[in-house]
Structure formats: C-alpha cells, structure tokens
Amino acid sequence: MGVLHRLRWAVASAGVVPLLTLASPSFLKVAGVSPSWAVLWLLPWSLADGPLSGALAGVGLGLLVDSLQVGPETQIPALALLGWWWGRLARKGAPIERSLSLGLLALLGTLFLGLSLLLQRHGISLSEPLLRQAGLHTLLAQTLVTALLAPMICSLLLLLWRRQGAI
Structure with missing residues (x-):
C-alpha cells in the first residue's frame, strides 16, 4: 500500500x-444518466496507491454508494475488483498517464460495474424486453459519459494524489 491512505x-x-x-449536475448527464462517480474517484486512487489500497477503497466506496440505493444489488465486489486490477496495472506496467488510457480504463470499469449490476438485478436471462432495453440504455449512457469525463477528472486527481504520495 502506498502512503495516500494515510492522508485524512x-x-x-x-x-x-x-x-x-445524489446531486449530479444536469449538464454532465447524457440522456438523463449521470456518470459513475465511484469509478471516476477509484481509478486515480488505485493507480496512485496500489492494488491493496485500491481494493480496500473499492469496498469502502461500495459501502458508501450502496447505502444510497434500495434493493439487493451491490457494487462492492465490482468496485473492489476494479480497485485491485487498476492498482495492479499501475504497479506491474508502465505508468498510466495519458488521457486516452484513463478514458479507456474508465470505460472498461464502468462497463464492468454496470454489467455486474445488470446481472445481479436480472440474472443471465433478461426476459422482459423493456427492462433489457432500459438497462442497456442506462449502461451505455453511463459508460459513455464516464469515459468522456475521465480524462479531465482522473488526470487532475491522479496528478494531485501522486504529488501528495511523493511528499
């Protein structure tokens, strides 16, 4: 684990x-769907602090976000796995700094998170076509807006947290 988790x-x-x-600005929404703020926060945290800290941050963030929604679906396993994977990518490979890389990682993460929620909600068989269409619409819109915002937001957070981690 890095030193970032020690900064309160x-x-x-x-x-x-x-x-x-809860209060996502309307100008940041696509077709009424806001970005996945959990992915936009977890991606730079994991890249800056490592796989263990990323997985623990994913669990904590999942608990926070799950407390806002009603239903049995949970984001905890997907966020923990994403935090671990992104932290491992940062430790094992070349440093991820380019905006395109951050956007693609956010796209994959949001897609994985949305698919895990869809599978928890409807199972493997999406029998009702209206639910399937609404779920896929939400998934694609959230993936698109998160991937478009990731280069700006994640770059700033990653720069800030890497500087704080180097101190």
Missing part, C-alpha cells in the same frame, strides 16, 4: 462521491 483529507474525499451521485 484524501480518504475524506471519498465522501464527495455519494454527494455527487
């Missing part, structure tokens, strides 16, 4: 994610 303000910044989820 950095850990407290995860509290902004539920607030943004």
